[in-house]
Amino acid sequence: MYYTKILVSVTEICTVGCRHCGFIGSVRERQPAEEEIADWVTQACDFGIPNIIFTGGEPFQRFSLLKAGVNAAARHPAKPGIGCFTSSFWGKNRATVDKFLDQLPGMTHFYLSTDVFHQEKVPASYVRNVIDGALARGIPHLSLCITIAEDAEEQQIRSLYEDYGDRLMIAVERVISSPHIAPVAQTSHPPEPEHYASHCFLHTPIVNPNGDLAACHAAKVGAHHPDEKDVYFLGNLKRKSFAQIMAEADENHSYQFLRAFGPQGLARMITETPELKTRWGGTTFSNGCDMCARVLLTKKGRQALADYAGDDFQQLLTEAVRARRFGEVRS
Ligand code: SF4
Structure with a gap:
């Protein structure tokens, strides 16, 4: 598991x-x-x-x-x-x-x-x-x-x-x-892959008090943002079962990209996305979660991740990592 x-x-x-x-x-x-x-x-x-x-x-x-x-x-x-x-x-x-x-x-x-x-x-x-x-x-x-x-x-x-x-x-x-x-x-470090790990706290999701099931705690999900727009939001337990939400998360490219590559993958995305590089390239972050939350809790960052992780080649890479590291082979 x-x-x-x-x-x-x-x-x-x-x-x-x-x-x-x-x-x-x-x-x-x-x-x-x-x-x-x-x-x-x-x-x-x-x-x-x-x-x-x-x-x-x-x-x-x-x-x-x-x-x-x-x-x-x-x-x-x-x-x-x-x-x-x-x-x-x-x-x-x-x-x-x-x-x-x-x-x-x-x-x-x-x-x-x-x-x-x-x-x-x-x-x-x-x-x-x-x-x-x-x-x-x-x-x-x-x-x-x-x-x-x-x-x-x-x-x-x-x-x-x-x-x-x-x-x-x-x-x-x-x-x-x-x-x-x-x-x-x-x-603090700039958003460049060599400064960040390829894994993070996504093996520990969180249930918020309103029933929102979120990908991780480190972005302080639920404290300041409308959850349903967050990249970290997976579903709500008042509307769907835990098993249903996790089945849908299996198809969520942004979430699976983060599971596979962690903040290191996110830094790679920033360096390869001119618009994000212009906005965030000169910023330093105290750790991977700091970078992740500050970039992905913006509309631009969230959309960039959806586009990047949804790319066919990135999906192949993500699936390969999931198979090798997590033993998750999808049919
Ligand atoms: S790097 Fe991002 S996805 Fe991973 S635990 Fe930190 S905030 Fe969550």
Whole structure:
């Protein structure tokens, strides 16, 4: 199965308000019914996705929805891994942590966002309380998710948790520039293929709280744009089943091109498309997702990708990569 995980966003509400967050400035506060979350999780498990990861917004700010989703995953016969992203804002003390965790049986992974941006709002002691509560319950996987603007920030954050040793996994990502975060000059690159990877986060689609199934989380799908026009929009679970949407995505040339070639392919498209090169060639991007979102969330970028990926030769290349890397041979 190409899809290793799916993110399920239980709410777009988060009052923590970190300044690097893609939801800053969004007016959306959508959230599903408990039955809907349970149904969408069940459909993703039926499809064979082996890990369900809850996210937001801040999932612990709508705890009944989080519980409904976790319970649906825990009940499913496929026994998926069950993870959750959180800022740990609810980790004020161990008693509070225990109260929440006792209601989430079956959790296998916490992804704890902690970096200079989160620490302006949530102290490391709260994160440590959540870590301690999770360790006490034998939750096997704990990841610190550190978003950095400057290299030095990584060690600054790591040092706060060093005593946990290898009980914590650590994931470090570059911040995506936004109206609140300027691109970091020394780590930014122009849109040229050699600077970008041929794979990205498309093996982890996301369900947004209104039922939109989107290709990836990294473009902050749903926060600021009319989803149905986004290149990242695959379909809506209130209108079609999970399996139907994925069958249609199989025929979506833009999406399949991104799966096959990632941001490296996108940079290639920019260098080979004079109109895009003129507009974006002089810009630098903090990482592949930064480039991808800033180019493809424009009408011109989206149309250019549709034209480029729809070309017969590009389709042949895409199919060849899908066959070789993903074992997906189409009839
Ligand atoms: S490179 Fe684009 S398609 Fe891939 S994960 Fe990032 S934003 Fe999504």
